[in-house]
Amino acid sequence: MTSITRRLFLSLAASLAPASAIAHHGWGGYDTSKSFTVTGKILKSAFENPHCEIEMEVEGKHWHFVLAPPSRMLARGATADLIAPGKTCTVFGYPHTSKPDEARIEYIVLDGKRIELR
Amino acid sequence: MEHQAAPSIFLTLQESALGHVMRSSPSLYPAVEILHIIGFVVLVGSILALDLRLLGLGRAIAIPPMAQLLLPLSRAGFLLAISMGFLLFSADASHVVKNPAFQAKLLLIAAALANVVIAHSGPWRHVESWHDKAPGAAKATALISLVLWLCAICAGRLIAYL
Numbered sequence: 001m002t003s004i005t006r007r008l009f010l011s012l013a014a015s016l017a018p019a020s021a022i023a024h025h026g027w028g029g030y031d032t033s034k035s036f037t038v039t040g041k042i043l044k045s046a047f048e049n050p051h052c053e054i055e056m057e058v059e060g061k062h063w064h065f066v067l068a069p070p071s072r073m074l075a076r077g078a079t080a081d082l083i084a085p086g087k088t089c090t091v092f093g094y095p096h097t098s099k100p101d102e103a104r105i106e107y108i109v110l111d112g113k114r115i116e117l118r
Numbered sequence: 119m120e121h122q123a124a125p126s127i128f129l130t131l132q133e134s135a136l137g138h139v140m141r142s143s144p145s146l147y148p149a150v151e152i153l154h155i156i157g158f159v160v161l162v163g164s165i166l167a168l169d170l171r172l173l174g175l176g177r178a179i180a181i182p183p184m185a186q187l188l189l190p191l192s193r194a195g196f197l198l199a200i201s202m203g204f205l206l207f208s209a210d211a212s213h214v215v216k217n218p219a220f221q222a223k224l225l226l227i228a229a230a231l232a233n234v235v236i237a238h239s240g241p242w243r244h245v246e247s248w249h250d251k252a253p254g255a256a257k258a259t260a261l262i263s264l265v266l267w268l269c270a271i272c273a274g275r276l277i278a279y280l
Contacts (some may be wrong), residue, residue: 026279047207048148049140050278070144 027118030104031093038063039090039109047073047080054083056091064102066089069116078108078115128211140209150205155201158274162267164191170262172252180253182245219280223273232267233259 040056042062052067067073067083083089088111096102107116131137140147168188171179207214214220237259241252252260 029279048142049144069148070142074144077262 011053027094027104029097031097032094035092035094035106036103037090037092039088042087042089044086045080045083045085047083052083054089054091056089060103063095064099066102066104068105072117075118076115077113078110080115082110083108125215128215132211133207136205136271137208137211140205147209149205150202154199154202154206157195157197159195161192161199162271164188164195165263167245168192169260169264172256173264174257176250177250180250181248185245186202214277215234217277217280219273219276223277224269226266226270226273230263230270233262233266237263248253 038056038058040058040099042054042056043062044055046053047070051069052073054065054067056063056065067078068076073079073083087110089102089103092107093103093105094111096104106118107114109115120226140150165188168185170176171184172182237256241259244253248256
């Protein structure tokens with residue numbers, strides 16, 4: 001790369017960097033230093049694009065857990081009936097940096113089986 | 119996110135059979151995403167090449183035959199991108215319509231299309247007499263076009279992050 005191209009590229013990269021800090025999707029918007037594991041009963045679930053979601057009440061707190069897209073869920077064996085309301089599920093994930101009731105889930109444990117979602 | 123109800127037309131779209139199938143089919147959504155990307159790659163790629171030619175790059179290539187190849191590609195890419203974009207929008211219309219990045223993207227596309235109309239009803243009408251060098255007005259619309267379409271891509275990608 002010529003130096004002007006490199007400088008352009010670097011300044012563009014720098015100007016876009018803050019976007020990752022406020023990311024909603026992807027993993028940038030979630031605080032990986034505050035990972036947690038909880039187990040609870042699924043209250044609501046949506047097996048939908050762009051991301052599957054489940055809602056759980058844990059110790060009086062109502063959570064929205066963002067899972068993987070349906071195609072990846074199916075590829076890893078997490079079918080819709082496994083995350084249906086009423087099922088017990090363990091999730092390991094990271095809380096959103098600005099939405100206190102949302103977390104992105106790295107893996108779930110269903111019927112003793114761990115399923116990676118990342 | 120539900121602090122304000124979206125206009126009912128977007129809720130109707132989202133709750134339509136189309137919105138439902140876009141959300142529930144595991145393979146349709148990513149397939150439409152791929153076609154959306156191919157659409158705007160063809161659209162912006164062909165526009166970028168022509169705009170750079172007007173701005174003075176690649177002078178060995180004559181402008182009219184280059185435009186003859188690239189402008190139909192731009193139109194086809196635009197139609198593919200906008201139709202696939204509508205399908206993606208239908209999956210989550212009531213939320214996406216309130217997304218600031220999505221709103222910015224629509225404004226940028228509208229401005230870029232207005233720029234197309236200005237360019238082709240103005241300087242482009244005399245393209246045969248340019249003698250391989252675009253006049254200042256054509257260069258100005260080329261530069262505006264380049265910036266607007268690239269910004270539209272940035273805004274589009276940021277929908278998922280805002």
